[in-house]
Amino acid sequence: MVSQPSYAGDLPVRGPSSVVSSSRHSRRHGRVRSHAGGSSYIPQNEFPVFTHTGDVEILIKAGSHTNRYLLHRLILTQCSGFFEASTSQEWSRAANEGGTELSRIREESGSESGRREVKEVKKKWRYELDTGADGDDIPMLVQKENTTASLFGTNDARPPPVRNKPPIANPSFFRSVANLTLPTAPPAAPTISPEDQDLLDDYDNLFRIFYNYPPVLDPIDIATAYVQCKSLLTLADLYDALAVVGPRVDHHLLQFHSRLWKQVAKYPSSYLKLGYLAQSKAIFQEALIHVVGAWPMGERHIRNQLPESVIDIIEDKVEELGDMVGKVEGKLFRLTLTTSKGERVTPQNSYLDWLAVSLFRQWLADNTSPPPPLPPLPQTVVQSRGRASQQPRNNTSTTQNPQGPSPLPPPSAAPSQSANANLGRIYRTLGTSPSNYLNHDECKKFLKMSPEIYSRESLKKFEKRLDEMKAMAREIVKPLLRSSLLGDATGTTSLTCSVIDDPRDFPWLNE
Numbered sequence: 001m002v003s004q005p006s007y008a009g010d011l012p013v014r015g016p017s018s019v020v021s022s023s024r025h026s027r028r029h030g031r032v033r034s035h036a037g038g039s040s041y042i043p044q045n046e047f048p049v050f051t052h053t054g055d056v057e058i059l060i061k062a063g064s065h066t067n068r069y070l071l072h073r074l075i076l077t078q079c080s081g082f083f084e085a086s087t088s089q090e091w092s093r094a095a096n097e098g099g100t101e102l103s104r105i106r107e108e109s110g111s112e113s114g115r116r117e118v119k120e121v122k123k124k125w126r127y128e129l130d131t132g133a134d135g136d137d138i139p140m141l142v143q144k145e146n147t148t149a150s151l152f153g154t155n156d157a158r159p160p161p162v163r164n165k166p167p168i169a170n171p172s173f174f175r176s177v178a179n180l181t182l183p184t185a186p187p188a189a190p191t192i193s194p195e196d197q198d199l200l201d202d203y204d205n206l207f208r209i210f211y212n213y214p215p216v217l218d219p220i221d222i223a224t225a226y227v228q229c230k231s232l233l234t235l236a237d238l239y240d241a242l243a244v245v246g247p248r249v250d251h252h253l254l255q256f257h258s259r260l261w262k263q264v265a266k267y268p269s270s271y272l273k274l275g276y277l278a279q280s281k282a283i284f285q286e287a288l289i290h291v292v293g294a295w296p297m298g299e300r301h302i303r304n305q306l307p308e309s310v311i312d313i314i315e316d317k318v319e320e321l322g323d324m325v326g327k328v329e330g331k332l333f334r335l336t337l338t339t340s341k342g343e344r345v346t347p348q349n350s351y352l353d354w355l356a357v358s359l360f361r362q363w364l365a366d367n368t369s370p371p372p373p374l375p376p377l378p379q380t381v382v383q384s385r386g387r388a389s390q391q392p393r394n395n396t397s398t399t400q401n402p403q404g405p406s407p408l409p410p411p412s413a414a415p416s417q418s419a420n421a422n423l424g425r426i427y428r429t430l431g432t433s434p435s436n437y438l439n440h441d442e443c444k445k446f447l448k449m450s451p452e453i454y455s456r457e458s459l460k461k462f463e464k465r466l467d468e469m470k471a472m473a474r475e476i477v478k479p480l481l482r483s484s485l486l487g488d489a490t491g492t493t494s495l496t497c498s499v500i501d502d503p504r505d506f507p508w509l510n511e
Contacts, residue, residue, distance in 0.1 A: 023470040028055050047071075047211050048204075056087070057126045058141065060203045062196035069207055073125065079210040081240030082098055085127055086143055101334045129203075138238070139199065174270040201228075202235045209248050210241075217249075222256045226274070229253060233277040242277060250280035265290055268300040272304050279508045286486055292317040293424060293494030309507040317505075320360025324497070326421060326478065332364055332430075337465055352458060356465040359446055360473075363438055368428045424494040431477040 061067075076083035125145040126215045131139045168485045192200075205215035205228075215232065218224040229249045231446035236245035253260055264271045264283065268290035275284030291298065303311060337345045337353045345353040429436050443463050447454045482497045483489040489496050503509050 007151070020502075047213065048207060055085070055124045057124065057146070058207075059126075059128045060200060061099060061129055062194045062199045064190040065192050065196065067200055067204065071210075077394070079241055079244045083239070089447055113379075116450050127159070138321075140238070198231060202231050205232050206235055206239070206241065206245065209245050215248055217252050219252075219255070219401060222253075224389060225253065226263065229278070229337070233274065239275060242279060244278065246278040249274075249278045250283065253278075253280075254282060258487060260487070261286060263484075265492060267485065268294070269302050269305070272302065272310070276306060276310060276507065279506075281506060282486060284506060288314070288317070288500055288505070289496050289498050290492070290494060291482055292321055292495050292498045293492075308424055309511070313507060315504055317500070321495060321498055325495070328477055328480055329368065332473055333361060333468060335360070335472055335476070337468060352453065352462055353465050354451075355446075356462055359438065359443075360466065360469045364477065368423060422493075424492070424496075427477045427480045427495070430470075430473050431481045432465070438466060438470075 019153055046048075049068065049070045050072065051070060054072055056069075056071050056073050056076055058069040058071065059066055060069070073083070073087050077087060078084075124146045126144045127141040128144050129139050129504055130142045131137065201216065204219070208215055217228050217232075229252065232245060233242065233249055236242050256263075260283075264286045268287045271283055272287035272291055274280075275282075275287050291302065291314060295314065302314070336357050337350075339345060339350050339353070343349060345357060347354050440463065443466065444459060447462060480497050485492075485496050486500055
């Protein structure tokens with residue numbers, strides 16, 4: 001991560017404005033001078049406008065509003081790769097000018113001969129936000145030629161001109177005074193759209209973080225905070241400043257504690273991207289566990305939003321989870337009961353116990369196997385659907401004849417790809433809620449299918465042996481029920497046993 005510089009050595013601590021102004025004039029002229037009828041202008045030298053030390057002017061215009069910043073190249077280049085490149089000798093517009101100009105100023109005094117003094121003029125940069133010619137273009141800062149720099153610095157460091165009051169004999173003066181006494185409505189403040197305001201806020205938060213100020217983000221509503229953080233991270237990514245902005249976003253979101261983890265469980269793919277951009281181990285790990293457990297749900301969205309390095313990690317974790325599930329399933333299907341002699345139950349040595357084993361395996365197969373593919377539609381149905389699709393759209397025969405046959409339904413969609421989420425529910429049932437499957441009524445209904453062996457005693461023995469199967473299954477599925485989540489896994493349907501702790505599991509550590 002790029003460490004932010006300490007500004008205590010570069011920028012002197014600024015005292016009260018009156019003290020600074022007095023001491024500055026006292027050193028130059030020996031006394032404090034006042035301008036009668038003028039304005040006591042004190043240049044600002046703090047964020048966001050460092051009038052005396054700033055050398056990079058940035059104008060962010062959105063709608064009718066413009067935010068102006070006068071910042072330091074040293075800090076901007078240490079926090080942003082964009083500013084480091086655009087202010088370098090190779091890329092700067094004024095690179096050919098050498099970066100620093102020397103000029104000589106001749107000062108003459110009454111009793112001394114001419115004296116020459118070499119004064120160094122600091123190179124300055126100027127950026128303006130360019131929204132592009134098309135409305136779909138991403139607004140981007142572009143470097144402009146700086147026309148405000150001179151031998152005396154920027155015009156902002158110079159006080160405004162003194163404006164003496166007009167002569168009393170001027171008639172316009174009396175009219176202006178008279179107009180002041182008339183009640184006038186205050187001018188309406190120019191309106192700004194929410195999109196423009198968000199753009200101004202994003203840039204302001206970006207520069208605030210550069211100067212080690214906390215960003216202004218919603219501390220109460222986590223949904224609003226997520227939108228703000230996502231927009232800020234997208235902007236930081238645009239200017240190659242994620243290493244500086246990411247920790248601030250991570251710190252803000254982690255303050256929501258359990259509410260954050262609930263949101264991650266609800267929208268794992270969205271928070272996976274946010275955790276990646278913010279380089280947050282906690283958020284990325286939490287979201288990745290949910291994504292792997294429910295894969296391939298949300299696969300298309302994730303592939304379009306995240307780089308290949310993240311996709312490779314997901315696929316590796318999905319493969320590891322699949323291997324673990326396969327081992328557990330193999331043990332479950334090989335699960336059986338034994339007789340008092342230690343032999344496996346068979347229809348020959350213990351028919352009732354063998355039925356209990358068969359019922360358990362059938363339930364397991366029905367609940368862990370994907371649904372069978374739908375049979376192909378008959379050719380006559382396909383042809384009728386083709387003819388129906390070719391009918392003109394303004395055919396209203398079906399609406400005019402409500403008693404007529406209803407139109408054919410659309411073809412069934414492909415089954416939802418949520419096999420892992422279903423497996424998570426099944427294995428949690430096996431491991432934590434044995435009474436929720438193959439209960440008393442189901443066992444009774446099953447045995448009644450064989451009236452020759454059904455009785456109250458046989459039902460009790462059958463349920464007892466089935467409980468033994470459930471107890472063994474509960475021990476087998478324990479590895480799949482482990483949770484590596486920071487939040488509560490209650491209510492989560494997918495498997496959450498993936499372990500994300502290797503440095504290779506965090507792609508920004510390997511870039």
